[in-house]
Every structure is written in C-alpha cells, then in structure tokens.
Amino acid sequence: xxxxxxxxxxxxxxxxxxxxxxxxxxxxxxxxxxxxxxxxxxxxxxxxxxx
Numbered sequence: 001x002x003x004x005x006x007x008x009x010x011x012x013x014x015x016x017x018x019x020x021x022x023x024x025x026x027x028x029x030x031x032x033x034x035x036x037x038x039x040x041x042x043x044x045x046x047x048x049x050x051x
Contacts, residue, residue: 008036 001019005012017023025033034041 004036008032 001012001015004015014023018025030044031041033039034044
C-alpha cells in the first residue's frame with residue numbers, strides 16, 4: 001500500500017480502507033487505480049463481472 005500511496009499521492013489509509021471494504025470506489029477512482037497499478041481497466045471490469 002505504501003508503494004501505491006507514493007505513486008498516487010493518496011495516503012496509505014485510503015487504500016487500506018478500500019482493501020478492508022470500508023470504502024468503495026466510483027468508476028473514476030477505479031480507472032485511476034488501474035492506471036496506478038498498470039492494469040488495463042477493461043480487463044479489471046471483465047474480472048469484476050465474473051464475480
């Protein structure tokens with residue numbers, strides 16, 4: 001979480017809350033997160049749809 005915090009400029013607690021399910025993501029935040037992680041957003045959405 002600290003690595004992505006450094007990349008994104010967001011506090012590590014932001015990512016901790018997402019990971020724990022305390023905080024959700026809207027679509028724009030999901031797109032940003034994919035960009036920070038180097039993940040194709042279409043692939044991420046396809047994986048979400050499989051859940």
